[in-house]
Amino acid sequence: MISVIGGGAAGMMAAIMAARNGHKVQLFEKNEKLGKKLYITGKGRCNITNAADMEQLFANVVTNHKFLYSAFYGFDNMQTISFFEELGVKTKIERGERVFPLSDKSSDVINGLQRELQHLGVKVFLNTTVLDLITDDSGIKAIEIERNGKKEVVDTAAVIVATGGLSYPSTGSTGDGYHFAKKMGHTVTKLSQALVPFQIEEEYVQQMQGLSLRNVSARVYAGKRKIYENFGEMLFTHFGVSGPLILSASSYVAPFMGKQDIVLQIDCKPALSAEQLDARLLRDFSEISNKQFKNGLDKLLPKKMIPVMIELSGIDPNKPIHSVTKEERHRIVSLLKNLELHVECLRGYNEAIITQGGVSVKEINPSTMESTKVKGVYFAGEVLDLDALTGGFNLQIAWSTGFLAGTEVEE
Numbered sequence: 001m002i003s004v005i006g007g008g009a010a011g012m013m014a015a016i017m018a019a020r021n022g023h024k025v026q027l028f029e030k031n032e033k034l035g036k037k038l039y040i041t042g043k044g045r046c047n048i049t050n051a052a053d054m055e056q057l058f059a060n061v062v063t064n065h066k067f068l069y070s071a072f073y074g075f076d077n078m079q080t081i082s083f084f085e086e087l088g089v090k091t092k093i094e095r096g097e098r099v100f101p102l103s104d105k106s107s108d109v110i111n112g113l114q115r116e117l118q119h120l121g122v123k124v125f126l127n128t129t130v131l132d133l134i135t136d137d138s139g140i141k142a143i144e145i146e147r148n149g150k151k152e153v154v155d156t157a158a159v160i161v162a163t164g165g166l167s168y169p170s171t172g173s174t175g176d177g178y179h180f181a182k183k184m185g186h187t188v189t190k191l192s193q194a195l196v197p198f199q200i201e202e203e204y205v206q207q208m209q210g211l212s213l214r215n216v217s218a219r220v221y222a223g224k225r226k227i228y229e230n231f232g233e234m235l236f237t238h239f240g241v242s243g244p245l246i247l248s249a250s251s252y253v254a255p256f257m258g259k260q261d262i263v264l265q266i267d268c269k270p271a272l273s274a275e276q277l278d279a280r281l282l283r284d285f286s287e288i289s290n291k292q293f294k295n296g297l298d299k300l301l302p303k304k305m306i307p308v309m310i311e312l313s314g315i316d317p318n319k320p321i322h323s324v325t326k327e328e329r330h331r332i333v334s335l336l337k338n339l340e341l342h343v344e345c346l347r348g349y350n351e352a353i354i355t356q357g358g359v360s361v362k363e364i365n366p367s368t369m370e371s372t373k374v375k376g377v378y379f380a381g382e383v384l385d386l387d388a389l390t391g392g393f394n395l396q397i398a399w400s401t402g403f404l405a406g407t408e409v410e411e
Contacts, residue, residue, distance in 0.1 A: 001026060002409055003143055003156040005130045005177070007034035009395055010381025010402035011162035012113045017406025018160070019120035026123040026154075028130050028145060030172050034117075035110035037164065037171040041353075041395065042098075046106030048084060049077045049399065050392035051097040060393040062194075062251045064386050067361040068397065071369075075403035077396055087112035098392050133159060133180050139375030157411035158376040160369075162402060165355025165382040167193060177359065177383035184374045187360040189385045192254040193352030195247045195394075198264065200240035201342040204308050208236035211304040212243065217270035220249050220343075221263045222256035231270060236304075241341065247353065248389045250346055254356050262343035268301075268336045277333050285329075289322040296321045297332075309335055354394050358385040369405035380405040 004015045007029030015027045038046060057072055058065045081091050081099060089112040090102035101108045117124060125147065132144040142155045163177030178188045212235045220228040232245035253262055269277050284299050294317035297306045310317050312335055315328050359379050363372050371377040380401040388394050
């Protein structure tokens with residue numbers, strides 16, 4: 001009997017593959033239903049994977065991409081799409097090569113996986129907590145579980161640990177797998193929330209709450225060192241900034257947080273050079289030269305941003321536009337090309353899409369996902385020290401590592 005701990009993406013995939021390979025499989029999930037985190041991914045639409053080429057798949061993995069060679073080549077994004085199509089989940093590809101179910105419902109993905117588990121005869125135990133893995137010198141022997149308030153020991157030939165990380169704890173991600181791993185002598189690397197919004201020191205961001213900026217460029221510095229630069233979409237919130245561009249940046253910021261000052265620089269008009277932006281301002285101003293400065297930025301900026309930019313520029317909002325000096329104009333250009341925000345902290349695990357850090361991959365066989373310390377124990381998914389950017393890449397890690405663990409597991 002093979003035991004899978006955790007009924008998320010990696011766990012369900014591992015259970016399906018182990019059962020397809022002829023093993024008897026039991027799946028333990030502490031929640032009242034399977035796929036609780038899957039249900040909320042992609043804002044409830046479930047960004048299953050990303051249809052980019054293999055080079056891009058690896059490029060979007062932030063931590064330990066080389067470890068994933070066997071997993072990604074063994075079960076890639078195209079195989080993931082085919083796998084779900086075969087389960088009756090039709091898919092579509094959207095902007096940024098992101099793959100979603102055609103129905104836009106994450107429940108269809110979960111239902112497809114559940115049907116396959118049922119069809120293969122996998123025994124699913126819900127509301128069941130795994131308390132401990134029981135091992136001896138020869139490897140895994142049994143697991144201790146608790147259900148309906150009763151504890152019991154269940155014999156097992158092998159275990160696949162797919163317990164997830166610490167992000168979205170309400171979905172059951174409470175770090176159980178790290179506890180099991182440490183007890184068996186595994187190293188768990190430093191854990192941090194990732195793909196998470198920034199809390200910003202500057203209070204004026206609150207005035208722009210709800211404003212979404214598309215096609216902006218962001219640079220992030222830890223002290224004087226540039227640690228991230230990219231282009232995309234961001235959102236101002238009541239506490240700071242969010243959106244795909246910021247979430248991806250957070251994965252690079254996490255290791256430096258609390259050690260160095262983190263500064264976010266936003267270029268609101270990356271398509272224009274400073275000279276081109278100045279020429280654009282001049283042109284706008286010449287058309288309304290008798291109006292007050294506060295009415296001169298309507299064409300260039302979204303409404304919510306204008307009062308903030310006026311305040312930061314230090315220019316009298318009632319000043320006639322024809323009196324705005326070249327130096328003052330350059331100040332506006334400089335603000336738009338380099339809006340500087342100080343990152344106070346990352347938001348908490350309850351807002352983080354994933355966890356950075358986990359069971360050290362140096363102690364896992366990359367060809368099988370088996371522990372090199374305890375025979376018969378395998379790991380898959382977010383519990384491992386693997387993480388990637390937004391866009392379906394983290395789920396691909398879950399599918400690929402789950403597939404490999406389920407395919408390679410031995411009794």
